[in-house]
Amino acid sequence: MLKIRKPQLNLLEKLTNATAVSGDEGAIRKIVRVEVENIADEIKTDAMGNLLVTKRGKGRNRLKIMLAAHMDEIGFMLVNKESDGFFQFAPLGGMDPRQLAGKPVWVGREKVPGVIGAAPIHLVSPGQYNSTIPIASLRIDVGLGKPNVKVGDRATFATKFLRMGDSIRAKALDDRLGVAILIELLKNAPANIDLLAAFTVQEELGLRGAKVAAHALDPDLALAIDSTPALDFPVHDGSENIRYNTKLGAGPAIYTVDGRTLSDPRIIRWLSETGDAKKIPYQYRQPGSGGTDAGSIHISRAGIPTGSVSVPGRYAHSAMGLCRIKDWENTLNLLHAALSDLSPDILKEAR
Amino acid sequence: MKTDFLKSLLSSSGLSGFEIPVAELIKEKWASLTDELDQSALGSLHGLKRGSGKGHSVMIATHMDAIGLIVSKVSGEFLHVANLGGIDIRVLPGQAVIVHSERGDLSGIIAQPPAHLLPEGEAKGAVALKHLLIDVGLSARQVARKIKIGDTVSFATEPTEMSGGLLAGHSLDNRASVAALTLCLEELQSRDHIWDVWAAATVQEEIGHMGASTSAFQIRPDIAIAVNVTFAKGPGATNWETFELGSGPTIGLGAVNHPFLHQQFKELAEKLEIPFGIEILPGRSGTDGDDLQISVEGIPTIVISIPIRYMHTPVEVVATKDIQRTARLLTEFVAMLDADFLEKIVWDD
Amino acid sequence: MKPLIKKLTETFSPSGYENAIREVITDEIKDFADEIRVDALGNLIARKGSGGKKIMIAAHMDEIGLIVNHVDEKGFARFSPLGTFLPHTLVGARVRFLNGAYGVVGAEYLKKETQTKLAPLDKMFIDTGATSPKDSPVKIGDVAALERPFHDLGKRLIAKSMDNRVSVAVLIETMRKLKTTAHEVYFVFTTQEEVQVRGAITSAFGIAPEIGIAIDICPVGDTPDSAKKEVSLGKGVSIKIKDPLMIADPRIVTWMIKAAEKANIPYQREVSTLGSTDARAIQVAGAGAMVGGISIPCRYVHSPSEMVDYDDVQNTVKLLITLLEKKIEL
16 A cells, blocks of 8 residues: 655645646646656657656556546636736636635745735625625735736735645645646556556646547546545534535545546446455545546547546635545555556446 | 734734733733833733833823634534634635644634535625634544634734735734834833833723723823724725825824824924824724723823724735834834923813 | 337436446347447447448437435435436436336425425435435435336327437337448447537547438427427427527538428428537537437427327438438538
8 A cells, every 4th residue: 555654745735835727837747747757658748738647567458547637726817907006816717706805825936925805894884794705806916016926927825735633734735636646656657557647737727638638648548536525514504414525534536427527337336346345445426516637538539438536625726725634545545556456358348 | 124023923813802822922022121011900011111201101002912713612523613803704714724722723724614505595695604614624533622612713824025015914903003012112212201101012902992991091191092003095995094005104183082192293293204194083993092082081092003904804914114104103202202291282272 | 119119218228327228229220230339438339331421320328317426314315417307397206226226206395385496406305215324225326217117199109218219219210221321321329418418429529420410309399388499299300400509501401301302201490499419519529520410309308208209200210211321412
């Protein structure tokens, strides 16, 4: 079994503190490249910015397995500078406007500090005390003087990685957890397969990078590795929470159905049976909406058998997420064990 | 401006009614700057910097408490909270916080449960505080062992320097004023002054100015100055109540402010060429000044304010030069107080 | 064809879980195809003929279904839809799980003041007779389809999953009756149509046809106070001109209409404001193709009991054979 120890934690810290809003994933691409360039058989950046890394196995009848983890994170773009120096901004990726006001941000590649400001509560009418502050009323404030900031710059929440006991608090755990897992799988690549690692771009804008990555790699089978919300909160009236999506601490979340993909039943069986056999805890993500890179991958070319596995995480798409280190480790091990046991016969099973 | 002391104030908790951590920091700093230092029954700090004259004293009050949250209930892994002071619920979801437990500080996140787990109607708009939760990343068992009802929860935003000599952080209301008063005390070390100066770091301003009224009763100053923060211009904040950030302190005008003191401060600032604004405070000011004025037999009072952006959010922003200007204005005012000053405070009828 | 339609509509195969229906179809067509294969998404692709134009005729074989997303403390199975359901048709419906379990759909909102309100799907549940997760015959991820027998009313037929098993029957019948063709025709029984026409996307890319025709059902406007729509049950094959997501290639529309008129096959012109079909996916796959659609008028679409007219069904077969037999001039 693989372990999450200091080096892995340090790498996730580096990955989550770096900023890579959809469309500007260079910072993560750079970190990943450094991590894997000595072990990769092939490494290239495609036209959209996807980093495609090949690690070949040995022996005959090797399946070509595409593993995708997206490098991009949600964030903002500065869209207009007003005469008083404040910037209007647009969100990139899905966000609840209630999660924005009063947060520190990093602007641009140099991470210029700023804050998301709104009128103080004292100056709004009492009728507005309990309402959402619309994004149109919020501004990014980067201070006085001449900071190196301009329209078109991207911004992220300014959240630093923090270990909290058995948990981690950081921004962009969606999907730096996936990126960290994929790097670890490359470093411990099973020899029975050709591992085609796709560190994808623009997932948060509609699974855009994975589409071309899958077309280029043309794999026999694919998995998207992501982080999915754990909504395992108490219900206001004390009733049973029947819509939790996933539960923190319950292990990797195997996808059956989401808004973009019906996972290949053979893949669901393969992953579940691996978990049962190796005694690695896992859970099924509640069938529902949402989507991962699998949504693009499985309908590429003439179709690719595809599934998704996610690390459960709370508070995705806000300033800071929270995950359990054990869930991360179990996800890594479920994938590693499943890939190590994978036989080409899986494609001969009834779908 | 050296911001180390202010940053340490911003990084300390000391919520309304629970001021001990921040009081300790201030006590340590003021020990060498004052001749006497003690604490009121409610916990306000009183530091006396003696003047060369006899008897007359000016009290400069800055509240040191900060708004925050307090644990009201534990549900498994999650904490329910109530407010300490005027919390703006619109800015709470997704904020980093620190839970101050007897077993040490614990980092956490303010969680907004998804709409489908809230009562119908809570899906839109800001979610009420009673439905927000704190997640400290621990199991239910660990939470039960470490956290008790009544533990305080403060914002955890790190103080951050921004372009143009700005500082962002939570609790600049009113620790920016505490920093200004401290700077004033430092400047007074090398200045002659006749009047005694009572520096007060008051408690419980955010829940009703409790500290100021009791401190004034105890100190019985001849003049009181409340130093607080006011609104800087910003997104959605452009009306007559707002001032440009970095345009200097404001001098209060209105019922709480004695007209003579107002005039004196204004003339002093003009003479010193310190930029300033006039803060119109028609009735009550919402500061310690309101209670200083009506203490004992009544005290001539003035409210001096430092403009900050985004008041009562975890990312309040101040221009550090406004803190320096406020300190200088206070210092020069103290220095100009002569033996006859009190007699000059009359009503111009 | 009626026994075939009965057999097809009484098979349970929701989107993504088309194994059972694929086996039934394979059995029916194996003697009439030159080549049969199954692609990665489970599309069943049967070629007949060679030379001439490369034509893809698609009928989706999946049906709408339900997937369990949680079994609650009392044993009620909460579910998500596979495809689109109209909530008012579901309460009281019976379902059958692929593992053989049965259940009935119930809904919250049984308080007096809310009785008349329509419960959304997330307030519904499947009662499998279980009293706790322990004795539940189903678990998260298990899939069910509606359970309703086929009824022959003479001219009209009622069944669940008439959408789109009636078109599957049409394709099978066409393959049987089409003695010769001048073309390379791919009969494709597609998967996952009810979830954003995904099977057609990949099968069309794999085949790369010049001409594509999607066969599906279409809602009608001939029931009391129904939506305004010119298409009626029993008035002939519906030739698609437009739906919300695709405009049929005018050359294909003209070809179909001319053929129908020449062969005296009754037809209706369809401009649909609701729903779409595999046609869109085929049209934009790869470098694109000339694509049209033929629809069988159908009442009560996406309910547990969908109704078609048997004449319309037979006419659709006739039109397809007419189109495929001869050389095509577009």
